[in-house]
Amino acid sequence: MSKTPVIIGAQSVKPKVEGYSKPLMNLATTNYLNLIAADRIREKAIATLRGYGVGSCGPPGFYGTIDVHMDLERDIADFLGTEQAIIYAQGFSTISSVIPAFSKRGDILVCDDGVCFAIQKGIQISRSIIRWFKHNDMQDLERILEEIRLDDMSHKKRLTRRFIISEGLSENMGDIAPLDKLVALKKRFKYRLVLDESQSFGVLGSHGAGLTDYFGIAATEVDMIVGSMANALCSSGGFCAGSEEIVDHQRLSGLAYCFSASIPAMLAVASSEAIQIIKNNPQDLQELVERVKTFRQVLHHKSLEGLIELFSAEVENPAPFFHVRVKPDFLQSHLYDDETNVSREDEEYLLQDVVDECAYHGVLVTRAKYVVDQERECPRPSIKISVTIGLTRKENEKAAGIVKNAIIKIFGKWRK
Template structure:
């Protein structure tokens, strides 16, 4: 027996005569801790946080920040809040009501107790808004198109993809394990050359050709360039060479067209000419999630084959209801396309103001279609990546010192147009870029600037 105030402990190993290690037990007259002492030790223990502190996320709406003890208004031009729905009071109130009703999450995938009435309501609203038979929603925008592509295209199929596609779309191409042929960005002549070459291969092996399906994978507005796809020409090639079109409208949904119905409305083409439309609720609508829309036959296939649809928890009900509210606002007679018309005017104005400033265009180049609110601002030199990184780091340090929420300059892209900016803001953009150029570019890039 061991006394209550003593315990047995192991001593370090020692060698016995027959070279076998042994660890004898010896008495250690250490008194056991009382309950009071134990409680004090527990409370005094320095606990580590199981999560990181809350980061300062970039503001999508105008906000105030203090600089040199002076409060100033700031506007972040590097967000995707095109229609100013982020922080909208109506959407926030609806989400709060649904939070009290349903809780935070849905606690399961759509096929396993994760479907709520608001999910079905949102799918019906999306289908009605776009003018298609059916729509399905996903809980994460980036996983939507990357999940939809491999649910249709398989090993024996061929995908013709624009080389300017975004990273999420590229992951979908990899997951499909299909034969992928990239054509030059928005170059329909190069695409047709690839189609002609594919037709020759099909003619040489007709049996394999019978099992081979062909897909176009394009974006309405390309995230990596801000350009708009030539949809009318793609549709003509589709019917000429018997190809299906998979269209990603992550950026263009809610933005292009008179009422925000996307690139099909912008070009005035029949939406039935597009086999599958994928979009995001995280850009123009300002919530979370994504969707796929099209015919009943095509879209319904994802309910059993879409990996992110079948195995991911469904969209939180409060976000689904907030998205319904945003779509209702776009459809309201009072709205009547006013948001989209103003956004188009601001996008064109930004393009004109930049290209009319010779001092800026001599150093910078603005990429993106004039009608696109997403535009890329880059150096004209091709060997300036290292210098640009130094510029961005300096800009970040400058921002951090002034306690701002987001850097004023991004490495390769600046989304310059959104409805939270006014005409004065748009006119002021060249001045902001000139200030960046004066303080950072001249310092790191050895560029002489005229006063």
């Protein structure tokens, strides 16, 4: 559909992109707090590289664990308020390893039907009994839990392990799960709660500790908090935080932990330093919320009402990213005579034209990418916009205006 943009040199809020004479304002990465530019992290990482070398050359349980890995696990646990934490080498494989480490054939998983691809893979690998509830719909979740309870009573089924699985901040929809209601239901029906905080860790809440921080709920109320260090922390790897028993079990049963080489020492130190920066600079989190609010307000302009939908659409939503999708009514009003629906490919071409137009005017955005053939229910095509405090307020407003104008221009001449 289009060639992959190639960044020349270091990643930044204004990278040099191949084919463009001037640097582009970068709204295509998860560099929300501009930690990529943090000299403190860079200096610590370089010093660690010189002292420890590049890699640990072994899985954690086979001479791959070093002191900075243990330090990072303590830092994550302290930051979240859990007993312990365990780190994994890759963000994607963390949740897809954690789920089958605890849930096996015959166990029950009650899952949000909007979860991201990594969670879907973990659910699939577990071979458990799966029940899906509507995305962030607590009434539907309660209905399913009650159905399972009544079915157990009527058929006198044996007791099995049971889990509720949800995302704190939805990767595909950009909305926030009602954690207070999730905790209440898991207690009432006696389930364990697995919460993926890959998108919310480091950005939500007054201290950046994610959904438990945002809702003012003790992290110990959630059985497993899983997250990625490759998003807000601008590092690599993933983690699972919880009780001592939860963490210890994974050191022998988490396949991605047991059979993947440990993350390089410099990346572990970078993650620890990023957590300290977030803890010491809570004003950056509030600034990020204001930037996102400003961007959303621009895209709520009346001129875009009949063209696009924002996910999530609430102006007050503190999520640092959102999806822009074409309004179904707009697509239906531009059908060819022999069409009943606009194809997914044509919809993606339309959005790619917007992406290219934004780049031409100095803003780097991207279409959200999906493994279409393997997704349980593939989300509709979208442009994913990630806001950063690395740009000034004026640049943020300018970027929002460029995106708005690009949508109006491209949509206005589509299929004319």
